């Protein structure tokens with residue numbers, strides 16, 4: 052059986068990693084976004100996945116419920132992987148309406164589209180749904196959300212919208228996402244540590260980085276699991292609905308993260324020093340501790356999670372490799 056899968060936000064970091072893995076999966080993927088794939092992303096996609104990787108993008112704005120319904124009905128979509136979001140944490144503070152539209156209302160639209168057709172919504176949320184309460188043990192899925200800013204709050208509301216609509220769903224909270232694609236912390240720090248003599252990076256915000264390639268791998272495992280289950284269950288039900296946490300293994304600060312980025316890149320000239328968050332005044336208070344406990348996803352989905360430095364090394368190799 053071929054399953055029809057819709058990927059939204061397909062030209063972002065995670066969406067592009069989905070394109071790479073989709074190449075070796077027999078299911079039919081429809082990649083959608085509001086922007087076309089950039090030239091830079093297409094070059095990187097072909098470098099990582101070969102010339103025949105799917106670089107096409109169908110225009111789909113997930114704030115438009117009727118447009119979602121059209122694609123779902125035309126392509127007989129059975130599962131949606133939502134990689135679209137308003138991800139600019141600082142800008143969200145001044146753009147509540149936009150952040151809410153994309154991170155809450157549009158997510159509700161996707162949930163309705165899957166509820167109406169009994170499909171599965173795999174939605175990505177964030178560790179920033181936590182952080183306002185001081186704690187120092189890894190956050191569990193059922194822990195109360197305590198977002199520190201608009202981004203985290205609107206993402207938490209998006210999760211609640213899915214649960215209210217009650218379509219079949221898997222919500223994966225992830226953290227500190229980076230990849231070979233788009234703009235992210237790893238690429239910024241590769242640039243800064245190669246060119247600056249000195250750099251200060253905060254050491255009082257602790258979490259775990261996530262290589263988007265590893266998250267995409269986990270999503271494909273869940274899709275395969277869902278396909279197996281929906282083939283064997285006649286009533287179309289799904290037993291693994293719920294919220295899950297996924298990041299790489301381990302714990303670090305942004306300072307530790309930067310040190311490893313420079314080390315793997317072989318950049319030795321930049322003096323990287325730790326500093327406190329208050330040395331970088333920002334519109335939004337970021338969580339000081341948002342490590343995710345991943346016990347549930349490992350036990351229930353059977354996924355193996357690489358240690359953060361191992362995945363970082365792989366991604367930096369891909370970024371810096373010329374051919």
Ligand SMILES: NC(=O)c1ccc[n+]([C@@H]2O[C@H](COP(=O)([O-])OP(=O)(O)OC[C@H]3O[C@@H](n4cnc5c(N)ncnc54)[C@H](OP(=O)(O)O)[C@@H]3O)[C@@H](O)[C@H]2O)c1
Nearest residue numbers: 060062063064065112113135136138175177225226227228
């Ligand atoms: N990045 C992180 O550090 C991080 C951490 C934790 C969780 N997450 C979550 O992980 C998921 C994937 O993040 P990412 O970093 O891969 O995101 P990303 O790179 O920002 O990609 C999101 C994509 O969605 C597109 N988009 C924007 N508005 C849209 C709309 N109305 N309809 C359809 N697509 C739209 C964006 O286009 P434009 O570029 O034009 O906006 C972009 O191509 C998100 O849910 C995010 O909240 C991210």
